[in-house]
Every structure is written in structure tokens, then in C-alpha cells.
Amino acid sequence: MSLNILVLAKQVPDTRNVGKDAMTAEGTVNRAALPAIFNPEDLNALEQALRLKDQHPGTTVTVLTMGPFRAAEIIREALYRGADGGFVLSDRAFAGSDTLATSYAISCAIRNLPNIDLIICGRQAIDGDTAQVGPQVAEKLGMPQITYAEEIQHIENGIIRVKRRVEKGVELLEGKLPMLVTVNGSAAPCRPRNAKLLMKYKYARIPDELQASNEDYTNLYTNREFLQIGEWNVNDIVCIPHELGLSGSPTKVKKIENVVFQAKESKSFTDADSDIEGLIQELISNHTIG
Amino acid sequence: MNNLFVYCEIEDGIIGDVSLELLTKGRSLANQLNCQLEAVVIGHKLAGIEKQLFPYGVDVIHVADDPKLTPFTTLPHASILIKLFQEEKPQIALMGATSVGRDLGPRVSSALHSGLTADCTALEIGSHEDKKAEKVYENLLYQIRPAFGGNIVATIVNPECRPQMATVRDGVMKKEIYDVNYKGTIHQLDVTNYVSETDFAISVIERHMEKSRINIKAAPIIVSGGYGMGSKEGFQLVFDLAATIGAEVGASRAAVDAGFCEHERQVGQTGVTVRPKLYIACGISGQIQHIAGMQESAMIIAINNDPAAPINTIADYVIHGEVETVIPKLIKYYKKNSK
Numbered sequence: 176m177s178l179n180i181l182v183l184a185k186q187v188p189d190t191r192n193v194g195k196d197a198m199t200a201e202g203t204v205n206r207a208a209l210p211a212i213f214n215p216e217d218l219n220a221l222e223q224a225l226r227l228k229d230q231h232p233g234t235t236v237t238v239l240t241m242g243p244f245r246a247a248e249i250i251r252e253a254l255y256r257g258a259d260g261g262f263v264l265s266d267r268a269f270a271g272s273d274t275l276a277t278s279y280a281i282s283c284a285i286r287n288l289p290n291i292d293l294i295i296c297g298r299q300a301i302d303g304d305t306a307q308v309g310p311q312v313a314e315k316l317g318m319p320q321i322t323y324a325e326e327i328q329h330i331e332n333g334i335i336r337v338k339r340r341v342e343k344g345v346e347l348l349e350g351k352l353p354m355l356v357t358v359n360g361s362a363a364p365c366r367p368r369n370a371k372l373l374m375k376y377k378y379a380r381i382p383d384e385l386q387a388s389n390e391d392y393t394n395l396y397t398n399r400e401f402l403q404i405g406e407w408n409v410n411d412i413v414c415i416p417h418e419l420g421l422s423g424s425p426t427k428v429k430k431i432e433n434v435v436f437q438a439k440e441s442k443s444f445t446d447a448d449s450d451i452e453g454l455i456q457e458l459i460s461n462h463t464i465g
Numbered sequence: 466m467n468n469l470f471v472y473c474e475i476e477d478g479i480i481g482d483v484s485l486e487l488l489t490k491g492r493s494l495a496n497q498l499n500c501q502l503e504a505v506v507i508g509h510k511l512a513g514i515e516k517q518l519f520p521y522g523v524d525v526i527h528v529a530d531d532p533k534l535t536p537f538t539t540l541p542h543a544s545i546l547i548k549l550f551q552e553e554k555p556q557i558a559l560m561g562a563t564s565v566g567r568d569l570g571p572r573v574s575s576a577l578h579s580g581l582t583a584d585c586t587a588l589e590i591g592s593h594e595d596k597k598a599e600k601v602y603e604n605l606l607y608q609i610r611p612a613f614g615g616n617i618v619a620t621i622v623n624p625e626c627r628p629q630m631a632t633v634r635d636g637v638m639k640k641e642i643y644d645v646n647y648k649g650t651i652h653q654l655d656v657t658n659y660v661s662e663t664d665f666a667i668s669v670i671e672r673h674m675e676k677s678r679i680n681i682k683a684a685p686i687i688v689s690g691g692y693g694m695g696s697k698e699g700f701q702l703v704f705d706l707a708a709t710i711g712a713e714v715g716a717s718r719a720a721v722d723a724g725f726c727e728h729e730r731q732v733g734q735t736g737v738t739v740r741p742k743l744y745i746a747c748g749i750s751g752q753i754q755h756i757a758g759m760q761e762s763a764m765i766i767a768i769n770n771d772p773a774a775p776i777n778t779i780a781d782y783v784i785h786g787e788v789e790t791v792i793p794k795l796i797k798y799y800k801k802n803s804k
Binding site: 274303305308311314339425426433451456459463 | 582625
């Protein structure tokens with residue numbers, strides 16, 4: 176049985192490696208200085224989709240991302256690994272969206288794609304860590320969901336079997352497609368780029384990238400349809416504009432703080448033997464350890 | 466009406482710690498708001514469950530008891546909460562930031578079009594002025610959480626939509642009996658009115674739950690390693706020191722992401738919050754998201770080669786040096802002096 180799989184992926188700032196350069200003089204985060212990467216758990220999700228494609232000939236894997244134009248990089252990275260196509264959902268109208276407004280926009284875009292059997296996405300994105308968009312998209316599309324998946328074991332006769340990794344163990348769940356599955360970082364890592372696919376899709380672009388670039392490969396682009404990454408803005412989806420962006424977001428950010436820790440009076444030691452033995456003796460004598 | 470609700474997780478007839486912690490916090494917020502604290506328990510064989518809940522100051526327990534409601538699957542629990550919230554119109558709804566609460570919460574918030582903030586590290590009551598709309602909101606729930614990889618702390622409010630929903634991780638709030646003799650009422654739900662057959666779309670084929678082997682939350686002494694341990698092999702020093710002084714091993718997110726040790730050991734906003742009597746941070750710089758999970762330790766020792774590391778500002782003792790040098794010395798002098 177061939178499947179029609181949609182992967183949701185996000186381009187995120189690499190918040191795991193915030194170095195000193197990424198902090199401004201005022202102590203705020205300089206987002207521009209952080210590299211933009213493929214959200215790690217979305218790569219795990221992509222791998223689960225590609226494995227299903229390997230097992231079920233004729234399966235197509237489409238990737239949808241929401242973000243600025245440069246998020247087209249996510250689609251290219253997915254194409255290099257075996258995805259069949261993708262769409263970038265981009266519009267100023269989405270700016271300021273919280274998870275609810277984001278999931279609304281994404282669910283409206285998904286309705287453009289007919290007959291999706293399975294939606295797979297990462298459990299959460301590292302810039303927000305909320306794990307909310309997946310389940311909220313599922314709710315808006317009226318689909319059941321399985322979160323925290325570690326492995327999609329198989330799909331037979333339209334029934335999906337998923338191993339779910341939770342705090343204290345594992346669960347095996349089954350349900351009928353269509354379904355939305357969110358994938359944990361503990362799942363199999365994504366396969367690397369394939370050299371042939373990299374050559375094939377190197378010049379894949381969304382129309383806006385093409386316009387903005389100085390390179391002229393318009394002919395190439397028009398002749399080779401597979402290089403055309405889909406681009407949708409707010410006019411390409413059926414939605415209630417008021418439900419998008421800031422106005423569609425019930426949560427408001429009241430305050431952002433860079434936390435300054437209340438400095439304690441700390442005692443300093445060097446790594447000299449006398450210092451360390453002195454500290455150990457102090458800890459033992461006041462019954463902190465020993 | 467307009468009370469504070471806590472969704473309670475239950476496993477083998479025992480209410481989860483995270484839910485009791487939320488009830489404790491919920492009771493104090495409810496007192497501030499002058500409203501009632503209500504608990505929702507969904508599962509099977511729940512007779513007598515009130516004995517576990519009333520002492521935390523619960524005024525009303527909503528019980529949905531049916532064999533099909535356990536083990537947890539998303540849709541039936543979501544349907545019950547959605548309908549119950551539509552009827553009862555809580556102003557605040559809290560749940561654990563667990564694989565249950567983080568699965569259920571977004572689903573419920575989406576259906577109710579209410580705001581949800583994940584993984585809060587503090588909850589407070591306060592006012593909010595919307596300058597654009599020239600409106601002042603009183604008694605909103607401040608949902609406070611580190612964001613952006615823990616580099617900033619954001620205060621989130623839901624001015625218009627109800628309930629104001631938030632999830633909080635296990636161990637972040639303190640669990641405390643409110644009054645052993647507290648008595649509330651029990652509201653038994655007729656499950657058939659809340660759940661439809663189509664909600665049972667997913668079945669649990671197998672389930673292997675273990676009592677967690679690693680329990681850093683309860684450890685009196687924790688030795689934690691960070692990215693500064695350099696490698697999985699280098700991280701072994703942290704285990705060595707912990708074994709020597711009888712401590713449990715923790716880790717920063719960077720160390721876990723780098724594969725130095727298991728995720729269960731992660732201390733911080735996206736891991737476990739700990740309050741040991743001694744916390745030894747080895748090669749940890751101290752990003753907010755880590756500090757949020759250990760700053761209430763009674764005593765903190767930081768071992769670091771970076772004098773500017775943020776962890777130093779909250780440490781009681783700072784040992785300046787390379788972890789590879791300092792940790793073996795700590796082990797050596799502990800062995801020498803402990804007897």
C-alpha cells in the first residue's frame with residue numbers, strides 16, 4: 176500500500192550552542208548570530224517517513240514548513256535525504272503567532288493537500304520546547320494523535336503501530352490512519368544527505384528566492400519542475416485572517432527578562448591540593464558529606 | 466464556576482507526585498484568587514481516590530471512572546476535559562508537563578481556543594495592562610518560563626481566553642499537605658455523556674512501565690556534569706566522584722544532547738528540578754535552563770575553568786580549575802579524610 180505522508184518541519188536557531196558571541200552587550204540574545212538549523216526532532220520525524228517510503232513503494236513524502244523564505248533550506252535538506260517535494264508557508268500575517276495561531280495556519284495549509292494518510296513531526300522544537308503544535312494541528316484536523324513516538328513499527332491495512340517512549344517505559348499503540356505522530360529525539364537519527372539527490376536538488380528554490388538571487392538559472396528552473404519548491408502565503412490558504420498571527424494568539428508575552436542571578440558570596444578555591452583538601456575537610460566536618 | 470482546575474495523573478491507583486505538587490500550588494493560587502480548587506481524575510477503580518486528594522485542599526473532585534479510560538489515551542481524556550471545562554468554565558487549568566499532560570494539554574487548548582504555556586517554572590497572580598486596547602486585566606495567571614533555549618525568561622499571560630492553561634514539570638513545585646482533615650465534595654461524571662465511541666481510535670497493545678531506576682529528584686547529594694566534561698569517557702569522572710561520596714549523577718542538557726549520559730539524569734527546565742543538600746556542578750557553565758532546575762540546592766559547588774561562567778554567581782564554593790585535575794583530587798582527599 177503506497178502512502179501519502181506529510182512531514183512538518185521547522186527551521187530553528189541553534190539554541191543548544193549559544194556562545195558568548197550570541198549575547199549582545201546588553202546581555203540579550205542576538206538571534207542573528209545563531210545558525211539556523213533543521214529542528215533536531217523534525218529530522219527524526221523525517222527519517223521515520225523515509226523508512227515508510229522504503230517499505231511501501233509508491234509512497235510520497237512531502238515536507239511543509241512555516242517561516243521566512245530562508246526556511247526553504249529545510250525543504251532542500253529534506254529533498255537531499257529522500258523527500259519528494261515540499262512547501263514553504265510564509266507571510267507577515269503569521270508574525271507573532273503563538274502555538275495555537277501557528278497550528279491554525281499549518282492546519283489550513285494542510286487542507287490544501289488532499290488525501291494525507293499520515294502526518295509526522297518532531298515532538299518539539301528547540302527554540303520553544305513546547306511540544307504543542309503537533310497535537311494542536313491534529314485537533315484542528317480532527318485526527319487522532321500519537322506523541323513521543325520512538326518508532327513507527329509498521330503500517331498494515333491502514334493500521335499504524337507505534338512504539339511510544341514515555342518517562343517510565345514504553346507503550347505499543349495501534350490506530351487507524353489518518354493519524355498524526357510526533358517523534359522523540361530518542362528515535363533513529365536521520366540518514367545523511369544522498370550525494371545524487373544533493374546534485375539533483377541543489378538548485379531547488381521557492382519563487383521568492385529565485386527573484387531575490389542574482390544567479391540566473393531561470394531556464395533551468397522552468398525546465399525542471401522538481402526544482403520548484405512550493406510557496407504559499409496567506410492568500411493560498413483558506414483561513415479566517417483574525418485567527419492568524421498576534422490576533423489569533425491567546426497567549427501574550429508580558430515580559431522578557433534576561434535573568435541576573437542573585438550573586439551569592441562565594442568562596443573561591445584553586446585546584447591546588449591544599450585548597451581541595453581544605454574544602455573536603457570543611458564539608459565533612461559540617462556533615463554535608465561523609 | 467471560574468475555579469482553578471488541576472488534571473490529576475494516576476498510575477496503579479496512586480495520584481502522581483506532579484499532580485499533588487500542582488494541587489499544592491493550585492491551593493495557594495486559589496486562596497489568592499478567592500476561588501475553589503477542583504481536581505479532575507480520569508481512570509478506573511477510583512473509589513476512595515478522594516483520600517489522596519482532600520488533604521491538599523481540594524474542594525471538588527470530578528471523577529470519570531470507566532474501564533476504558535485506563536491506560537491513558539489522548540482522545541477520551543481530552544473529550545472529558547473539553548466538555549467539563551465548557552460546563553464549569555474554569556479560570557485556570559493546570560496539568561503536569563509529562564508525556565500525559567503535554568499530549569493532552571495542547572489538544573484541549575486547541576479545542577477550547579485557550580492559551581497554553583508549557584513547562585512553567587513559576588506561576589503567580591498579577592495584573593496586566595494592554596496599552597493598545599487601554600484595558601487593564603486583574604488577577605491573571607503569570608505563566609513564567611525560560612525560553613529560547615533557556616537564555617531568557619518570559620512571563621506569559623492569557624488576557625481574554627479561558628481557561629488560562631499551563632503545564633509544570635515534575636518536581637518544580639513543592640508538594641505539601643494543606644490540611645489532613647480537609648473535606649470537599651465528589652462529582653461523579655456520567656462518562657457516556659462525555660466520551661463517544663470514536664474517541665477510542667487508538668488502542669494500547671502493550672505497556673511496559675518500570676519504576677524509574679534513576680531517581681535524582683530524591684537524592685540528597687548530586688554530582689552533575691556538563692559539556693565541559695569533554696566526552697562520554699571524560700564524563701565517567703562524574704560517576705566516579707558520585708560513587709565515592711554516595712551521590713546520584715545529574716547532567717546538563719548539553720551533556721545529555723552530546724550523549725554523555727542518559728536523558729533521565731538531565732537537570733533543568735526541560736529535565737528534572739532538584740533540591741539536594743549539596744549540588745556539585747562539574748564543567749557546567751550554568752545556562753538559565755539548567756540553573757532553573759537546581760538553584761534551590763542548599764549548597765552549590767562549581768568546578769569550572771571559566772571565571773565568568775554564570776554558575777559561579779550562584780555557587781557557594783567555586784573551584785577554579787580543570788575538571789580532569791580537580792575531580793580526581795576531590796576523590797583522593799575524600800577517601801583520605803572520610804574515615
